[in-house]
Amino acid sequence: MPELTDVEIARRHLEDWLKGATVARVEASDERVAGAPAPLRRALLGKRVRAVRRRGKWLKIELDDGGRLFSHLGMTGDWVCRKPTDSPERLERARIDVVQRGGRTRSVRYVDARRFGRLIAARQDIPEWTELGADPLLDGVDVRRLETLLQSHHRAVKSVLMDQALLAGIGNMLATEVLWHARIDPRTPSDTLKRPEIARIAKAIETVVPRDLREASAQSPPERRFAAYRRAGKPCPRCGTKLVSVSLDGRTTVFCPRCQARS
DNA sequence: CGGCATGTTGCGCA
């Protein structure tokens, strides 16, 4: 599921399902994901959902008493909506049942195969949330700020783009796509990039993120969402050269050796 | 069976 775009879609769903509703039932079957059930229940039961926000890959459900529930989808997490009478999903880890003002009931289930996701109830914003960098959708992309970020680190440009404390929400898929779009070798040391290249990266983020949000909303198959990601050995959609794969930060990174050549 | 996977954290090492 997770990258800024899929998390934003999850946010829209949760807002639709939960906003204005009152929590009537809470289950947390997996301590690894949600901690002990009791504190979660205490934080949510009887509370009304005021808003659902997103920053980077984190979701925040705000309650009318000032409490908040943070949700990270990890690698395989997702929220789905069911009826309260429906049996648990196969990989369900938690559920929040709510009653809307008109009396309509919903059962919102957290599903997560690998259980890397997290549910954290808190009374204030947690560091994982407050320490996030600029979010491309919420804050826009500023070329000068991006230039400062890139030049203040001596790291592969892809690592910088994926650093959540610097830019929030860019993961392996989006970083791969952004650099393909900008025609930049992902291994390029970030502080050697020149202004025109940085401008191309900024433009690529502004283009790729909203476009992928539309693609993901339309449920386009993943192979149509991305030009390079998971396409090693296949022809570059731009020039036909075989895409190559390297390992960077322990992640598979695909790029075109011809149009993403280092200058 | 082996290998790979959208994320994050923590450790050893240069």
Next chain:
DNA sequence: TTGCGCAACATGCC
């Protein structure tokens, strides 16, 4: 201090 490589986490899927 900074950055890199890698293992770990736990499970599904091809």
